[in-house]
Each structure stands twice: as structure tokens, then as C-alpha cells.
Amino acid sequence: MITEKKPLILITNDDGVEAQGINCLIDSVRTLGEIVVMAPDGPRSGMSGSFTFTKPITCQLIKKETDLTVYSCSGTPVDCVKLAFHQILDRKPDILLSGINHGINSAVCVFYSATVGAMLEGTIIGIPSVAVSLCNNEAVADFSQAVIYARTVAETVLQEGLPKGVGLNLNIPDTPQVKGMKVCSQTSTKWIREIERHTDPQGNTEYWLTGEIHDNEPHNRQTDMWAFRNGYASLVPLKIDMTDYEFMKKIKNWEL
């Protein structure tokens, strides 16, 4: 008799293992397979694809139930994916889910977000990987719509797979009734009012990074920012090969 193994689902995030978002995600995909969570022991937002190499990292088993094993890790989200894949798991995961992030990660946020960083790491390793984010930065938020879309995408990826070198970036708007999901492109954006200059109590100048994102193409209905502004979840396929092949041809004519 052949017993087929359940799909192995690796889960991580950047808000830490205790965050509401990751726990809602775990619950939502619990019945889809065997789940292993390797998530940071605290917040790691804005850490992009950072990894730790100047000191060792550690991990701790914090929960072991049927088909659910949870570890917390001292490292970054990228460290979590590397550690789980190379040291903890006995087989390659069928899918990596990163999130659900407390806060949106659309447009150029893919370059800052450690939720997306972990997803890209999974993609580099060769695991079909999905980053999931809700457009709400609060520690307690309504993930009821987000988990529906996260589970749908997870089920579809488990069934269809993903091409080599491509991961998915799913963002869900913070509305009680999401209108549906749109397959989108990464919006061209910039940041405005990005830095505030303050004076500390000793009279020294200090700077706080803040600001807001500015949509360079607000009328392009194909973008992820258009989607969430209009109440849709957005799903953007991201390539890890960032080469601009068109421009490559042009600069071959440069005298270098």
C-alpha cells in the first residue's frame, strides 16, 4: 500500500511568531497539510532580505501538535527559511507561506519588506513561495478576509505549482468585503515626505524615516495599488531574475 505524504507547508513572517497574522494564517491552512513554522522571536519588519552571518542564530521548539510544529528563531525571516530548509525539515516543502503581514507590501515595498524577503528566499531555494500581507498595520486587525484569499492562493499553488524563479506577492485590502482577486503588476511608486527632522532633548538633530507612498501610475488598472485602492486583493508574480534584458541589448553599444 502506498501512503502519500501530506503536503509540507513551511510558514514564516516578519512580525514574529506571536503575531496575530501568522497565527491566523496557520489556522487557515491547517487542513491543507503538515505545517512547520519557523518564525522570528520578535518583530523584524523592514529588514528586507537581511541575513545573519556575524553571529550564530538559534531556534527553539515552542509547539508540537499533530501536523503542526512551531519554532521561534533568533534570526531574520531569510535566516528562518534557510534554517528550516537546511537543518530542520527532512524533505523539501511543497509551499512556503510568509505572513500574514501586518501592513501592506505592494509596489516598491517588495524591496524593504522582510515578509517579501522570506518569500524571495524560498523562491531562490526552489520552493513555490507566497508572501501575504494585509493593509493594516495594527497589532490586532481583522484577518477574516485575508485568510480566505491566502488559503485560496495556497491551494492553487499546491495544485498548479509555480515556475522556477517566480514567487507570488499577495496583498489584501482592509475592507470588510474584498471584491475579489486581481492578477497585477508591481506599481511604479516613489516615497514622499520621507524623512522628518527632529531635535532631541539635548539639542541634537535626528531624523525619523516616515512618509507615504506616491503612485506614479494611478490610472493604470493593472497595478497592485489600483487593485487595493478599489477593494480588490492583488496577486503579483515576482521574478528573482531582475535583469533588464531589453536594456542589456542597448548598453552593449556603449563604449565601455
Added chain:
Amino acid sequence: MITEKKPLILITNDDGVEAQGINCLIDSVRTLGEIVVMAPDGPRSGMSGSFTFTKPITCQLIKKETDLTVYSCSGTPVDCVKLAFHQILDRKPDILLSGINHGINSAVCVFYSATVGAMLEGTIIGIPSVAVSLCNNEAVADFSQAVIYARTVAETVLQEGLPKGVGLNLNIPDTPQVKGMKVCSQTSTKWIREIERHTDPQGNTEYWLTGEIHDNEPHNRQTDMWAFRNGYASLVPLKIDMTDYEFMKKIKNWEL
């Protein structure tokens, strides 16, 4: 009488303002324009596109000469670019140079490298941006070949510009006589032997990230890894729009 302003050159790195690489880079482009350096006050390698938002950042003027102003900054390389652009400079730089990094940043290293992270930040802002790395991790290295290629690319970019949303990733092999420069694609790679498991003196398990890069396409003569293995400097144009437009069409047929 019209006095034309000299090109404004913003320089940063991830090895810190005292590193040999950034100082060789400064010297090599010194005659090309007015230079402003905003670089971290210490090493920030492997920090990718990280930025600081949970605490303020500060900067300090450490050198002021004719056409050369140097600041050190408490933040990440991405913070350095944001701070210089939004608070320190009185005009938009004509070029951003990031490096010269002590260590190679080809292939998927673009996702971990803060040298490349700073270059991508410049590209997001809209500054023609170039990351420069030498394939030598030592604190003291021979940058004599690297500076020639860095200056050539800087001069060309100052003359030709770069398209919106595209930055350049230049890597120079560590050989006494580089054979020339090749325009390349980002090599498809993975990491092998990536994590070492150790036991600390108290008997606890700890993990060190290490390993080596494995070339998935060693016979592709177009890649940056082929170039440096064969003694050439590699120049890869990187797009900040990571959308996989081909795959986008396909997943529109998914039942989501």
C-alpha cells in the same frame, strides 16, 4: 554668463565610511564632479534593503574639502541614500555610486547585499545608480583594477543616463589584469552547504550561516558569474519592476 554646475555625485557603501573600498572609489571619481558621501559609520553587510523606522537616525559631518563632503550615518545604506537625498543635498544627484564593496555581489547576492540595496534605493528615487563590488572580502585588497572600471561606468552613465527604473550592478574579479567588461545577465544560482550546526560551550545548538554559491547555468556565457570566472568585469542592468509579465498572463487563467 551661464555657469554650469558640476555633476553631483552621491556615494555610499555597506562596509562603512572608513572602508578602503569607498575611499578608493572617492579618489577615482574625484575629478568628475562635486562629491557628497553619506555612508554608514560601520559595517552593514548583508542588510539588503533594510531601513530604520523604529528609532531615529543621525549623521555627522566628518570631512569638508573643495568638492568633497563626507558624512557618516548611524543607519543602513538605504537610510543613507534617503537621508542624503531628502535632507542633505540641495539638488538631485546626477549619479549614485555604491561601493566599492569588499566582496562580490553577483547573481542572487543582489537580494542580500546592502551595496546593491542602496543602488536599488537610488533607482527608486530616480537617480542613475551603480553598485560596484570587488571579488575580495578582505579589509585590505587591491582595488587598482576595480577603480578603473568604476570610473569608466560612472563617466558613461553621467553622459548617457539610465532609463527610469533601471540600475547597474558592476562586479570586478580579483585579478591583476581584468580582461575587459561584459554586459551580463544575473546568473541563476543557489546556495550549498549553507548552514553549519555547532554546539556552544554550554552545550546548546547554534547555527552559523555560511556556504557557497552554486551556479545553475555554468555554461551560459552571458551571465555575470561566467564573466568573473573568466576574468572579465560584469555589468548587469537590474530592473526594479520585478513583475513576471509572461507568467501574469498565465495565472489570469487560474480559478482564483
